[in-house]
Structures are given as structure tokens and as C-alpha cells.
Amino acid sequence: MRYSHLFAPTLREVPADVEMVSHKLLLRAGFIRQLVTGVYEFLPLGYRTLTKVSDIIRDEMNKQGAQELLLPAMHPKELWAESGRDVTMSEVLIGFKDRKGTEYYLGPTHEEVITNLVRKSVQSYRDLPLNLYQIQMKFRDEARPRGGLIRCREFLMKDGYSFDRDEEGLNIVYNKMFEAYTSIFKRCGLDITPVDASGGAIGGKETKEFMLLTDAGEDSILICPGCGYAANQEIADFRVDDTDEFMPFQPIRTVSTPGAHTIEQVCNFLKAYPYQLIKTLIYMADGKPVAAMIRGDRELNEGRLRVLLGASALEMATPEQILEYTGGPVGFSGPIGLNIPLYADEEIRYLKNFVIGANELDAHIINANWSDIKSDITWSKLRFAVEGDICEVCGEPFIEKRGIEMGHVFKLKYSISEPMNAVYTDEEGNEKLMIMGCYGIGVSRIIAAVAETSNDANGLIWPMSIAPFQVHLILANATDEVQRLLADSIYNQLLSAKIDVLYDDREERAGVKFKDADLIGIPIQVIVGKTAADGKAEIRDRAAKLSEIVEKMQIIDNISNRIQSAL
RNA sequence: CGGGGCGUAGCGCAGCUUGGUUAGCGCGCAUGUUUUGGGAACAUGAGGUCGCGAGUUCGAAUCCCGCCGCCCCGACCA
Numbered sequence: 001m002r003y004s005h006l007f008a009p010t011l012r013e014v015p016a017d018v019e020m021v022s023h024k025l026l027l028r029a030g031f032i033r034q035l036v037t038g039v040y041e042f043l044p045l046g047y048r049t050l051t052k053v054s055d056i057i058r059d060e061m062n063k064q065g066a067q068e069l070l071l072p073a074m075h076p077k078e079l080w081a082e083s084g085r086d087v088t089m090s091e092v093l094i095g096f097k098d099r100k101g102t103e104y105y106l107g108p109t110h111e112e113v114i115t116n117l118v119r120k121s122v123q124s125y126r127d128l129p130l131n132l133y134q135i136q137m138k139f140r141d142e143a144r145p146r147g148g149l150i151r152c153r154e155f156l157m158k159d160g161y162s163f164d165r166d167e168e169g170l171n172i173v174y175n176k177m178f179e180a181y182t183s184i185f186k187r188c189g190l191d192i193t194p195v196d197a198s199g200g201a202i203g204g205k206e207t208k209e210f211m212l213l214t215d216a217g218e219d220s221i222l223i224c225p226g227c228g229y230a231a232n233q234e235i236a237d238f239r240v241d242d243t244d245e246f247m248p249f250q251p252i253r254t255v256s257t258p259g260a261h262t263i264e265q266v267c268n269f270l271k272a273y274p275y276q277l278i279k280t281l282i283y284m285a286d287g288k289p290v291a292a293m294i295r296g297d298r299e300l301n302e303g304r305l306r307v308l309l310g311a312s313a314l315e316m317a318t319p320e321q322i323l324e325y326t327g328g329p330v331g332f333s334g335p336i337g338l339n340i341p342l343y344a345d346e347e348i349r350y351l352k353n354f355v356i357g358a359n360e361l362d363a364h365i366i367n368a369n370w371s372d373i374k375s376d377i378t379w380s381k382l383r384f385a386v387e388g389d390i391c392e393v394c395g396e397p398f399i400e401k402r403g404i405e406m407g408h409v410f411k412l413k414y415s416i417s418e419p420m421n422a423v424y425t426d427e428e429g430n431e432k433l434m435i436m437g438c439y440g441i442g443v444s445r446i447i448a449a450v451a452e453t454s455n456d457a458n459g460l461i462w463p464m465s466i467a468p469f470q471v472h473l474i475l476a477n478a479t480d481e482v483q484r485l486l487a488d489s490i491y492n493q494l495l496s497a498k499i500d501v502l503y504d505d506r507e508e509r510a511g512v513k514f515k516d517a518d519l520i521g522i523p524i525q526v527i528v529g530k531t532a533a534d535g536k537a538e539i540r541d542r543a544a545k546l547s548e549i550v551e552k553m554q555i556i557d558n559i560s561n562r563i564q565s566a567l
Numbered sequence: 568c569g570g571g572g573c574g575u576a577g578c579g580c581a582g583c584u585u586g587g588u589u590a591g592c593g594c595g596c597a598u599g600u601u602u603u604g605g606g607a608a609c610a611u612g613a614g615g616u617c618g619c620g621a622g623u624u625c626g627a628a629u630c631c632c633g634c635c636g637c638c639c640c641g642a643c644c645a
Contacts, residue, residue: 012594012606013579017572017638037637091643109645143568143643157645209645218644405645442645458605476604511605518605529604538604 001469003504008045010516020216022451023148025460029519031447031468038145038153045520046447048468050156053188053446054135056465057158060184064176066131066160071113073137077103079112083419088312092140094153106139111416111438114161118434119422122163128424128434129169131176133160135443147216149448150404160439163417165426170411170435174206177409177439181210185406188446189454189463192406195221196231198303210407210441212449217402222385226396233400234303236385237392244350250367258362261331263296266364270355273297277355278348278368280333282322282340285311289325293335293344295351298383305343308380328359335373336365342375345382406449407441454543460521461543464566469502471559472522472542476510476529486552487528490537493556499563518542524562526555 008030018024026032031046042050058068077095080086086093086105094106107113114132122128138157145151162173178194185192190212197209209232211221220233231237260269267274277296282289283305290309294300306314319330325340326333334357335342348354353367370377387400416422417434426432447466454461464470471494475487487505494501502522504513510529517525525540531549539558540547550558 009577010606011578015638016579019639034637138645140644144641146639151644155645159645408645440645445645474604479603509603509605509607511603511607513606514604515606527604 001502003502004506006045006502007043008520009043010519018148020147020150020448020452021455022150022448025451025455025519026148026448029460029521032149034148038142038151040149040152040154040444042444045468049447049462049466050444052466052468053443054156054158056187057135057184057441057443060180060187061133061158061160064131064180066133066177066180068134069132070134070136071107071110071117073107073139074104075107075113077105079116080105083112083115083416084312085112092142094139094141107136108138108140109157109440110134110136110159111161111412111436112420115416115420115422115436118161118163119417119420122424122434125165125424125426125432129162129164129173131160131162131173133158133439147448149444150216150452151218152444155445156443158441158443162437162439163422163434164437165424165432165435167413167435170413170437174409174411174437177437178208181407181409181439181441184441185210185446187465188450189465190406190446190449191453193221193223193230193403195403196229196235197408198232198235207408207410209403209405210409211403212406212453213401213403214449214452215402216452217404219403219405221401221403222387222389222398223401224391224394224396224398226391227394229391229393231385233384233386234301236389236398238381238385238389238398239392239395240346240381241390242346242350247352249369250353252365252367252369252372254358254363254365256362257332257364260362260364261329266355267296270364270366272355272366276351276353278335278351280335280338280357282317282325282333283314284317284321285309285314287313289317289321289340291326291333291335291338291340291342292382293342293348293377294383295345295348296355298345298347300345300382301384304380304382308343308378308382326357326359328357328363329361332357332360332363334359334365334368335375335377336368338375342373342377343382344377344379346379347381347383349379404445404449404452405442406445407439409439410437412436412438455521458515459519462521462523464523464563467500467522468520469522470500470563471502471524471526472517472520473501473503473526474510474513474517474528475503475505476513476527478505478507480532483528483532486532486535486537490526490528490552490555494559497556497560499556499559523566524559526559 010030011028014024014028030043033041092108097103135158137154139154142153145153164170192210193213194208195211197207222236223230257269260266263274274297275295278293279296281292292305322330356365356368358365388397413435414433417436422434423431451460477483491503523542527538535552536549538547539550
């Protein structure tokens with residue numbers, strides 16, 4: 001490709017309000033442009049890299065026996081009603097109507113569509129297992145798109161789905177996909193940490209997220225330096241401190257706390273610490289109220305509570321509902337006298353003389369103890385793990401890191417096949433549910449992740465495997481005939497050798513070309529300049545910033561060797 | 568959805584507080600001359616619904632109201 005024909009509008013400056021490094025560099029280097037919030041155009045350079053990432057994914061998926069197909073982006077609403085996810089995922093679904101008024105969604109993920117396809121086409125155990133995937137744009141009405149390609153409303157995703165006869169089959173394909181993912185990220189030059197995770201709205205039991213650990217990450221990851229256990233904060237398992245220290249009980253009493261409805265205000269008013277308070281949170285679980293109690297300085301893990309309750313929808317009660325079920329306003333809820341199910345975090349089991357709400361305006365109860373609470377209480381781990389919590393496995397304290405989720409493998413099991421009745425007939429003629437797994441990778445997000453982690457003050461630095469081109473050939477002075485002849489000759493030789501080359505033949509000053517080359521970040525730069533008179537060119541490593549002067553006869557071999565060793 | 572910030576030429580910004588010529592600067596773009604290995608110099612020139620709408624006023628980029636869009640921070644997820 002000749003640069004003079006390339007559509008790659010590089011920028012010297014970027015909008016001041018763009019924060020993330022990858023976002024800035026991908027914009028500046030002419031890889032992407034934004035249409036509206038969370039929706040991007042992939043320019044030729046960006047699309048080349050996207051294609052290279054996709055090809056690596058295909059290669060590794062196919063190696064593990066998966067088959068590529070392409071499913072529709074527009075889904076009839078009824079299909080989503082079958083799985084019930086038209087309700088549970090309603091916030092991210094982007095819908096529209098056709099001319100007849102039939103409702104559709106743009107696919108945010110494809111479990112429904114693929115399960116429908118497979119259940120119609122597969123009858124016998126002989127047709128299983130199946131492992132199918134596609135690479136396609138996904139559409140999600142994200143609450144907050146951010147960071148350029150990090151979090152988009154329209155993004156390229158590889159999504160794969162497996163259908164097996166039994167758990168054993170699922171385990172085999174799940175492990176294969178885990179292997180494939182490990183290889184994919186490695187080949188893309190990403191250092192990825194697999195962590196335990198929760199299934200989220202897609203459901204599923206056993207799941208691993210592939211995390212890129214970076215301060216720019218959106219998720220919190222807890223890592224145990226002792227045994228290597230790593231998990232998303234939402235499910236990280238920790239050991240609860242269950243020491244029961246002796247402490248004399250104080251007389252319980254109700255005190256006036258005018259205007260103090262936050263933990264901080266109550267603490268200031270009562271001269272207490274947040275860990276001496278118990279906050280009582282009122283939730284609506286599938287329409288029924290429950291109370292969850294947790295230490296004042298902790299955060300409730302709604303995922304854990306939802307699992308404990310077996311609820312599909314869990315949301316905080318409205319002020320009106322709180323008034324109805326507790327008799328008091330928001331900020332003064334407490335367990336005494338409540339007529340709704342009580343759940344408490346195990347951590348507060350041995351707390352004594354604690355502070356709780358009195359279920360009336362401007363009043364709290366101090367020196368409360370569990371013997372004062374007559375209702376039944378269900379104890380469970382309800383809070384989020386935090387840095388310093390003790391690893392359940394080995395007893396070492398966790399450290400916390402930030403991460404970006406690059407991929408996810410789930411064992412869906414029967415969560416989709418059951419509501420959608422995806423069945424097959426087994427050897428004995430019995431009808432059985434297919435067991436499913438699903439496997440996703442954010443393809444466009446990989447580009448952002450690599451850009452985020454591999455760059456310097458001058459621009460991007462692509463690994464050979466996914467660089468838009470392998471070689472950036474620079475004709476330093478386009479008006480110098482000797483230079484042009486040598487550069488043309490090298491260009492043609494590289495093309496013949498099937499090496500991906502971008503040839504900067506523009507009539508620009510050398511400095512402009514060097515700046516653009518460093519910004520775009522192609523790993524090998526070949527500079528044809530002053531040394532052309534001696535029949536030599538300069539080969540420069542973008543990442544190491546090291547150059548060598550090479551005789552023209554050896555240039556192609558030198559480059560080929562560099563490419564081979566980089567791949 | 569809550570909080571904060573921003574919207575003026577392709578890009579980056581000033582002007583707005585205190586309304587008043589023809590709305591300005593840098594980069595980029597076009598033409599010419601010189602230059603030619605790290606984002607050249609000079610000269611000339613083109614380029615604007617001041618986000619949109621309604622209002623106040625003799626007069627609005629500037630003041631008021633409404634809307635839209637964008638970025639950042641939190642609740643949600645590849």
C-alpha cells in the first residue's frame with residue numbers, strides 16, 4: 001500500500017477532553033473516528049488491525065474444532081420473550097419496529113438466536129456436540145460508553161456457543177475454549193489474567209473472565225499472592241473473621257438522631273465509628289421486600305444477595321416502599337419490629353452493642369445486640385471483598401487491582417436451553433436438554449487494550465501479529481531520484497515476498513513522515529534516505545528505537561528474519 | 568440514571584464576566600518561491616447557520632428559558 005493513496009488522517013492534536021491513552025492515540029493515528037457516543041468508524045488502518053485480530057481468533061477457534069457462521073443482527077422480539085431476557089436485559093436492548101409494526105432488537109448477544117437455530121436443526125444425540133461462533137457487531141445501549149473502544153454501544157465481538165449432550169462434553173469444550181483464549185490473547189501481545197467471575201445477566205455458573213490488569217480498568221480484581229487465586233470483586237471469596245471477643249452488653253436504648261440519615265451523619269452525631277453501625281437495606285426481590293444487614297463501612301454485594309434469594313430481579317426499595325415496610329423513612333431502617341425476611345452478613349454475627357435504625361424519623365437504637373432481635377435471621381456472606389480480606393483458600397491477605405474484561409467463558413448449562421426447550425433424543429430414546437456454554441471476546445476492545453498498554457511518547461507500538469502493516473517503508477526525500485529508485489525497488493521486493501508493507505512515498509518532509517510512522521506504530525521501519533547513495537537503507541525497530549544500516553541486497557532477508565522472530 | 572465540565576472554521580483554542588465595527592489566533596488546507604533526516608520559512612488566499620430553538624433588546628457568540636450533542640466521575644458489562 002502506498003501512503004499517498006491511504007486514507008489515514010493523522011492528527012497533531014486531539015480533543016482536550018479525551019482522557020484515555022488508547023482513545024487519544026487511535027484517534028491521532030487515524031485508526032478510528034467517532035460518529036456518536038460509543039459508536040466508532042474503523043478507518044483503513046484500524047480495520048486492518050481489526051481484521052488481523054479476527055484472523056487470529058478464527059485460527060485458534062478453528063484449531064479447537066469450532067465452526068464459524070454468521071447470525072442476524074436483527075432479532076424478533078418474541079425470541080427474547082422466550083428466554084425472558086427481553087425483561088432482564090431491557091436496559092441494554094436497542095429496539096425498533098418494521099413497517100408492519102413488528103418489534104425487533106439489535107442483537108446485544110446471540111444465545112436466543114443460536115439456540116433457536118440449533119433446536120430446530122438438531123434432533124439426535126448423533127448431531128452433538130456443536131461448537132459454533134461468529135464475529136459480528138453487537139449493539140448495547142450502554143449506560144455509560146467510555147474510553148473510545150474500551151466500552152462502546154456498537155462493538156465487534158467474537159461470540160461462541162457450545163451444545164453438548166452432557167456435563168462431561170461441556171467440560172471438554174469449556175477447557176478447549178479456555179486454551180484457545182489463552183493463545184489468542186498471547187498472540188495479540190496481551191498479558192491476561194484469568195479470574196473467577198459471575199455470570200451476570202447472561203447467567204451461567206462456572207465462569208472465567210480474561211482480565212487485562214491496568215489502572216485504567218473498570219473492574220476490581222482481588223488477587224491472592226499466596227496461592228494465586230484471582231477473582232472479580234463481585235464473587236471473590238474470603239474468610240470471615242469469626243472471633244467472638246468478650247464484651248459486656250450495654251443497656252439498649254433509643255436515641256434521637258435528628259437529620260442523621262447517612263452513616264457518616266449518624267457517626268458524627270453519636271461519636272461512633274462506621275464499623276459499630278449496622279445498616280439495614282431494604283430490597284425488592286421479584287416484587288417482595290427483604291432486609292439485608294451489613295456493617296456500616298461495608299458495601300453490599302447485590303449479586304450474592306440475589307443468588308442467596310434465588311431472585312431474578314433485585315432492586316433497592318423506593319422511599320415509599322421503605323415507608324410501607326419499615327414504618328420509617330429512608331436512612332432510619334433497622335431490624336427490630338420488621339415483618340419482612342431478614343438477611344445478615346456473617347461478618348456482623350459477633351458484633352455487640354451496635355447501632356441500628358429505629359424505623360422512625362430521626363431515631364436510632366444504640367447498644368443493640370442480637371438477642372434483642374426476635375425475628376429469624378438468615379446469615380450469609382453479603383458484602384464485597386476488599387483489599388486486605390483473607391483468602392478463603394490459603395489465608396493470605398488479598399491485594400486489589402483494576403482490570404478490563406477482554407473475554408469471558410461461561411458454562412451456561414441449562415439456563416437458556418431450558419426456557420427455550422432446546423432438546424435432543426439420546427441413545428435410549430429419551431428427550432434431554434442440551435447443555436450449553438458460551439464464549440465471548442471483545443475484538444474491538446482488544447485493539448484498545450493493546451493501544452493502552454503498548455505505546456510511548458511518540459505513538460503506538462503494535463506487535464507484529466496485529467500491526468496494520470508489518471513494515472513501514474519511508475522514502476525520506478521524494479525528490480531525490482536515487483532514493484526513490486531504491487525505495488521503489490525495496491517496495492516491489494517486499495510485495496513479491498508477500499510482506500505487508502506501507503510505503504510512504506508522499507512528497508512530505510522527512511520529519512513529517514517519521515512522526516507519522518512513529519504515531520502509527522508499525523513495528524519495522526525501513527528508511528531510505530541519505531545512505532541510499534551507498535546502496536544502503538536503515539532498518540529501525542519501532543519499539544526498541546534501534547537502527548541498523550543494511551546493504552540493499554540484504555534488506556529483504558533482514559526484514560524477513562525480523563518478522564519471523566517476531567511472530 | 569445521578570454529579571461535574573464543555574459546545575465558536577477540518578483540528579486545537581481565545582472572545583462571553585461588563586451585549587455594540589467586518590468574530591479572532593495557532594495548526595491544517597490551496598497557490599507560489601525557497602527548503603528537504605524528526606511535524607519547515609515567507610507571501611497570498613479560501614474556509615463560520617458562534618450546537619439547535621424560542622425569548623429579552625434598537626442591537627445577542629455574549630443575557631434568560633428550553634432542547635440536543637460531547638467528555639469525565641459514580642450505579643451496570645465484551
